[in-house]
Amino acid sequence: MKSTLTYLAALAVVTTAAFGDGAALYQACVQCHGAQGEKVAPGGNSKVINTLSKDAIVAAVKGYQAGTYGGKTKALMAAPVKELDDAQIREIADYIGQ
Ligand code: HEC
Numbered sequence: 066m067k068s069t070l071t072y073l074a075a076l077a078v079v080t081t082a083a084f085g086d087g088a089a090l091y092q093a094c095v096q097c098h099g100a101q102g103e104k105v106a107p108g109g110n111s112k113v114i115n116t117l118s119k120d121a122i123v124a125a126v127k128g129y130q131a132g133t134y135g136g137k138t139k140a141l142m143a144a145p146v147k148e149l150d151d152a153q154i155r156e157i158a159d160y161i162g163q
Pocket of ligand 1: 090091093094095096097098106107108110111112113114121122125126134135136137138139140141142145146157
């Protein structure tokens with residue numbers, strides 16, 4: 066039993082590493098956009114982000130940061146993207162975008 070648990074713990078570490086930073090960073094988005102970016106966010110007016118191109122996601126996130134993009138519920142996007150730098154935004158987009 067103990068060896069099984071050790072094996073599972075090791076597997077979890079390997080799996081997390083294999084997904085890379087994009088997957089880890091995307092965890093901050095799961096609550097509103099779904100585990101695979103498959104949900105419409107709360108408020109009902111966001112696009113389903115896993116259907117967007119990587120470039121469209123980068124542009125939208127930077128727009129939310131700058132206050133130049135968004136609809137009636139854009140205030141919900143301010144906090145989750147506030148601390149992301151350009152490289153991190155690109156990693157998230159590569160992970161979830163088309
Ligand atoms: C608290 C809920 C919440 C979290 C957390 C969140 N979002 Fe959003 N997101 C929204 C809402 C609501 C919208 C639509 C806002 C609007 O423009 O009216 C949106 C819109 C977007 C859009 C644009 C979709 C479109 O309609 O053009 C992208 C891209 C996006 N989010 C990416 C992310 C990423 C990446 C993260 C994680 C770093 C994230 N979101 C975290 C709620 C959230």
